Amino acid sequence: MNTTQIHQQEVICALATPSGVGAIAIIRVSGLGCITLVNTIFKGKNLESAESHTVHFGTIHTENEIIDEVLVTVFKTPRSFTKEDSVEISCHGSDYIIRQILKLIIRNGARIARPGEFTQRAFLNGQFDLVQAEAVADLIAADSEASHKTALNQLRGGFSKKLTSLRTELIHFASLIELELDFGEEDVEFAGRDDLKRLISSLQQTIAPLIESFDYGNAIKDGVPVAIIGSPNVGKSTLLNTLLNEEKAIVTSIAGTTRDVIEDTIILDGLKFRFIDTAGIRETTDLVESIGIERSKGAMEKADIVIFLFDSEENFRENQQLGTLLSTDKELLWVINKIDLYPDTAERLIQSNPEIISISAQNHQGIQTLTDKLVSLVHKQAATDTVVTNLRHYEHLLKTQDALSDVLNGLATGVTGDFLAQDIRLSLYHLGEITGTIVTDDLLDNIFSKFCIGK
Template sequence: MSTASYFSNKDTIVAVATAAGRGAIAVIRLSGPQAIIIAQSVFRGKDLRQQATHTIHFGTIRDGARLVDEVLISLFLAPHSYTKENVVEISCHGSDYIVQEIIKLLLKNGARLAQAGEFTKRAFLNGQFDLAQAEAVADLIAADSAKSHEVALKQMRGGFSAEIKALRGQLIHFASLIELELDFGEEDVAFADRSALENLIHELQRLIRNLLQSFALGNVIKNGVPTVIVGKPNAGKSTLLNVLLNEEKAIVSEIPGTTRDFIEDEISLEGITFRFIDTAGLRETQDKVEAIGVERSRQKIEEAALIIYLFDVNELSPAELGSELQALNTSGKPVLAVANKVDLARNLEPAAYETVVPVLYIAAADKVGIETLKQKLISTVNQGNLNTGSSTIVTNLRHYASLEQTNQALDAVLQGLAQGISGDFLAADIRRALYALGEITGEITTDDLLENIFSKFCIGK
């Protein structure tokens, strides 16, 4: 589907901008050249065509003589609106019936239903912001923790885009010099200082590597940390989950094997979302249902970013703990060894466990040591890098892939410089790097790329 068929700037589009479901109010958004005229055709109150931008007006929506609702209408005149077009927002009562009746009236008077993400797509195409900022709008809407909100807001305001544009600008300077050399090819003139270009490439790669390395952290901030609680049956995994979530999420029983499938929920700790997964106890069992649960537990270990190995300090010796951890096969993922039921411990010897692995000591049922465990979870994920400050963090897989492509193209430039290849080959590799960087901010786009990005937005945005 081409961009032209996906939408036309000549159309005036309409959609509900508030979440589906009954509420006190709903907001219906119009955008396009006829937005004010179409709204005026169903509105009884002040003449909207004579009003200033960023004003609100009370009146009624009517279908002929029939009263549909009392509303407030907000006006945003081009170019001083989200889309840089005329925008009208109708705040009506939140009845689904009222919303649908108003939208039907607007459609009858010349509007059409908006596609997913079409308001933001118009904002991008009209130069309100670049593509990376547009994608950050969706991230901001989806943000469910303080850190994900912080990063999305920073990217929406152009922090990431500014860094990418600075990198691209430096490359464009050298690309233009090399292209100039090609114009004077017969005269064997060198405008681009090769050593300066090499130094620039090394500096750009250093910055790009930092951005690429930030993606692991960005993914954690955006999607949360999948944290699996594993251990033998009756170690207290379900009790720990309930305490961490501060609710009775999992069934707690002294009978081993009570949890036969995984139970999942999430909390936010200092702005980071942790998705805790309580799994079936790891043991050999003849019970077919429990065996399926154990297998699923091992699958969750594979998918986890962080593992809590919980054990009953009264049931597992230091040597057995070492064997259990070795058998987990965690592929280098961070594992927190947590000793539970220390309140019931007989002759507890922490030093013996410490010779195997660092251990945290808790009594989950009495909430002893839980705050220490939470701080350890945060520090394990944090590793001193979570306070973003002014640094840029990559959270988008598309951006990560484009940065990888840029880095590969720059590698080719360095290889070409080392081999002394001609300027036309250097220019080709530099153009490849510029193309990949341009895809991030939307300076280089395709119809398919735009459709893929904006189709994931909600309809009213």
């Protein structure tokens, strides 16, 4: 019996709600014998005879005193989150009460759960696969409509179903190749090479958009970094304040007012954007401003989208020169500001450069057009309904794709079945690592250690 299986025999407990004083707190208990354990400290209905999914009022007590009046919810195996017997104690949200109840549960034989241990047990007990388990953490952390929808889709098995389908098809051919190896001396071929080639090509075509979706998925999960770049006094801070609808950045008529990177987030059409207002880029002898300008250039390199803001033809040419220094994978937006003050300049530039967006950050003109463009730039990255948001999944999809390419190369050069089998097994291994079909204790510890305690 391995360490994970031994730990699963133990009763675990933890606070499942955020710490701090509140009206209600929930203490979660799970594992073999947990209902009997809680029953010994609960005065009310006999929990051992209670039906699953029932709630009971009573008190938690020591031998000498009542700690709190509580509601106890009973979940009996396999109809619980962990698929084990589980109990949830709803008590008042006093830190003192929570500590006393947890101490009492531990004195009666439980231990404090490790981070993510409830979800880990749910995975080990077959409640869901590893992708869905990781989606639980993403769902808890979701702070926008898009990240919520993506996590919920993965929790419901959208990504897992696609991977399982791929793996099932590949296993069929892998078994035929392995069968050939058993009859190697008889020179028989069970797996048609043309059929295998068609399957591998089809699998690669399915995996490619999943790999490509990672940038989009990462943006959904962590927010899209957008740097606002331009010369001093073109209105970068005013634009940030307008987008955020608050006075986040100091605005003055003095060039070089912004001397550091200012960052904040907003939600646009369900997507989270991280806007970065930067120091105006110019030649300066001011030490502090110089440091701010260097940070501006760093923010520009890290951003997925760069808004080049300008209010004159000279500024526009300067921004174009900056744009040529950036990597080609960035989205660049050319935005002319102060069209209420310089309408002729805006008209001239737009005639020769129709991609320019015209705004007045001060008067909120054109802001909707700008935000719509930002949203469309992000959405156009989505190549598939199933979006990859996890770096671990992305890494194994890349390795799967490489192994499948090796299979195709082997078919093209006529390698023997044992080499084909090796590359197919490697593809299956990496797909299995994603869903948890192939798993190690170290992998589980690494994944679930990132969860909060109580989940």
